[in-house]
Amino acid sequence: MNAQAIAVGDLKVPTRELLMHRDTVFQKGLLKLLAIKDSDIRILTFAQSGDAIDKGLHSGGALSATVPLVSLFYGGFLRLDVTDPTRPGQDLFTLSKGHAVAALASIYAEMGYFDEKVLHGSRSHESILNGHPGPVLPGIQIATGPMGQGIGVAQGFALAGKRSPQFDSYCLVGDGELQEGSCWETVMYAAQHGLDNFCVMVDRNNGQLDIHDRMLFPMPALETVFQSYGWNAFSVDATEYDGVVAALNQFRFGPRNGRPTAIICNTRKGFGAFSDFFNKHKVTVPEALLAQELKLQKQRRAARVQEFVSFLDEISSSPEGETIRELLLSEAERMHLAVNGASNANLFDSVMGPVLTKQVPRRNKKIDYDPAALPKLDRNKSYSAAEIVTAGMKVFARDERVVSIDSDLASTSGLQSGVGAADQSRALNVGVAEANMMLIAEAYAALGNNTWCSTFCPFFNWQVMRRVAVGHQERLEAIADKNGWLSEGHGLDITYLATAANFETRTNGATHMGNDDASTFDAVAHLKIIDVSCPQQMLSIMKWIMEGNRGLVYLRVMRTGSAVLYDTDYEFEFGKGYEVRRSDSDRAIVISSGRGVHEALAAAEICAKNGIDIGVVDMPSVDDELMMRLYRTGLPILFAEQNNGYLWQNFLKVLYRHRADTDASGLKRVSTLNTLDREGNKQFIHSATYEELVKVFGLTPDGIAQAVQGILAN
Structure with missing residues (x-):
């Protein structure tokens, strides 16, 4: 909301955004609500391991990511359309550190992107909830893993978000991922192009797969590094909510200065778990330990609920206490917490769903042009x-x-x-x-x-x-x-x-x-x-x-x-080759692509002068049907390619798929000219002029013609 005030009962009070800046009582209440949501998401996350196909959980990174994720999704920063996650103009979130998918899936299930049932039986072949997120899961835009590529896609979203309708792009990346060079390609580009609608949250849990309690090599002060590239950077304690929320608040509601924002969320792997068993990258959870952990997590949640109820009681006597109370209860409902009016520990039960995401509207992808x-x-x-x-x-x-x-x-x-x-x-x-x-x-x-x-x-x-x-x-x-x-x-x-x-x-x-x-x-x-x-x-x-x-x-x-080889009425079809030279008197067929087709046509002219007709086929994409038809003519076939024999290798696959219709003797009619060595091994080729290269590999018109004539002579 951008209005300066909202109505609560008969009162006019500042908007939520202004309250976030100015009212410490409201801020304290909001942080206590986020702590309750923290428990909800951790309980859902732990529970996923109970009936996962491998009883496993990428616990270290999922748990360390919970505070940043809960802050972002429940703190009132994202403008989302859960019903249609593809609607233009809404904010976009990218989970670059895909191993934290269990925590994100817990949030998405609660928000109504998909049914809570999806959280059960994860990572099985039948499940759409895999070990990493991907678009098979409603609301997820891209497939990610641990390779540091999601941050680059999120930057692309931010570029698109600078156009109308404008939106913000958020990303969560791990500090382990930042060892990937592609991340820094993104960091450089985003700053140079003024993507101040781009917010990257770094889950700095100081661990990775092989060593869960430290990095494989020392990492610099990341906030300083981001700042050196021209970013706004905040370093916050991500074992608490106040610093993360304050940094997000500054990005979302503060003035934009042409710089992207990085929030370094300092934490540790497995944060928020009672047992240190969950501090590792991935664990297989014994049933007894899972039961113990869930019991303790639920006890912590009950204590947090009671703490919030007590907080409401404390502020009720202040002049604006009742107004703040109503606003906080409204926030609780937005956070999927039940508000039934009773001041007891059952006041804030977690509310799952309902499922809101529907099949999104069809996209018309045809480009309009004259x-x-x-x-x-x-x-x-x-x-x-x-x-x-x-x-x-x-x-x-x-x-x-x-x-x-x-x-x-x-x-x-x-x-x-x-x-x-x-x-x-x-x-x-x-x-x-x-x-x-x-x-x-x-x-x-x-x-x-x-x-x-x-x-x-x-x-x-x-x-x-x-x-x-x-x-x-x-x-x-x-x-x-x-x-x-x-x-x-x-x-x-x-x-x-x-x-x-x-x-x-x-x-x-x-x-x-x-x-x-x-x-x-x-x-x-x-x-x-x-x-x-x-x-x-x-x-x-x-x-x-x-x-x-x-x-x-x-x-x-x-x-x-x-x-130009084709007339203006030529229409390309994928998976179709074209016989650019063909006659009933052909004694052989040359198949090529790219500039090789021009050399093959020139070779056909040389052969014709010697009284030999040959056909020439341009195969821009693999045409299974044409390959088999040419093979069945019984004519010798020469694949003349200025590469490692892409078409020829696919021809062998086609023959294998149609092996019932082929015979071994037929392969004797198939010859190749390409860049493989004499033993048929792959190789890289030296720098040279085009004229030198076609000569070296026998792919000049004369070389192709001589090869055809040699095949026919034998």
Whole structure:
């Protein structure tokens, strides 16, 4: 509330925000209520281990995180829509330290995101409550674990929250996570971009998995470190509520100064447990010990309730005592505490639910644009992928849901120039920080945007890619579940624009060479890998992506210009190859992708001059059906690829899946030209010009033609 006063009975009293600043009696009462909620959440958290599939609990971090979490969720700081957690404009919370999920799940169950039954039988295959949080659980936006990536996504939420409708982004990160370098990519970027709507709470429990009572190496004074990067920083005692609440109050209701806020919550692993058994990272809880702990926790709660009741009695005689009492009882109801009017220990029973979260509204992911405004390509000219991206994005990005993020290679992607021409606030550049780039992209995608991020092929972070894909899968599972909280359109739409694919990096150096990225990322579930051969194809792929709901796309593009292979009526389909040269007199077939298709077509011209017709197939994405159809023709097949044989390796998988329709002798008709060594082992390739590389690996038009002729001769 922002009004200066609210009505209580016939009185006019300051708003809750003003009371938090000025009225010490109200503040004391609020802290006592939070202490009662502290007991409620700990009881629910401990109880989860009783019937968990492994009787386990990530106790150390869940318990140390309880004071920060209870302060945030029950202290009146978050503006949430529990009914629709995807509604634009509400505050967002990200649990970066995913091992504290038991405490967060206790809070979410009580607030009504899901039924209390979800807390039982956790971590089993049937349960949606896993050892880490993910979008299969209602109200959770992304999948997180212990890798320090949630803070980067929360920063992306804060970036989005600076636009209309504005909102704040909160994150809880562990001090162990801060050993991950990606966290500091986020810390640097957030301060430089004035994200004063971003609040990071650090659960500094001074322990981690292998050593629960100290860090593996000394950590500096974190508040000083954050301040040195341009953050507001508070160091508070998180074994009590007053310091945490005061710091949150300053962030939420104090003046904004263009700086993000870090609250260092000093505590210890297992804080709040009676038994030191719970101080470790994860424990398997014996039944007798659990019963003992729950009994003591309930006794502590009863004492805290009685203390609050006594406090109400004490203030009743003061002039404003009755007004403060009514306000505190109103706060108690907001905190899911029963208020039945009796002054006894049963006054404040915990109230679970009811379940409020419903299946959220469907998202329309189709991007609106004027097709007539898109560039018209001349078959007699060459175009680079960056030129096509820039020209296309100048049209597509007129829709405010199109967002791009580069990492100091914007000139190779064309994204920043294109999106920036429509709205430069949606054309971001994170510098040399690829993990942070991918985390920001995930945030925008989770909010429903058509998000693009770009760097050189080898620079995408596999660790981030895999976790994003896990979260995307959980979203798909929640969408597919008839009782799930998500509906159609709530998957992630992220295009990873991978520039300088295959031999396109040229003389930059071996670490930049993109001959192994496709086969590496082929292991990531739900990732659609596409290798672009033609400017017209690139434009069509962009149009395909703008239809929405395409999921995670890894789009490999050429760096320098190429000829146009397709007419303006070409339509890209994922999982479809294209026979760009075919005749009934073909004696062999060459399959390629990217610039390799151009070399294969030139090789076909050489063969034709020698009286040999060969077919050429452009396979930008794996086409199972076409591969089998070509195999069944009985013609020799040559996979000519400027990489480690991505298509060929997938062809072998296709043959295995159709093994009932194949025979071993058929494989003798299949040959390869790629960057594997003579023994078929993977390797990295040296820096060289494009002309040198295609020559070294026999992938020039002459080399491909000679290979085909040799196959036919044998």
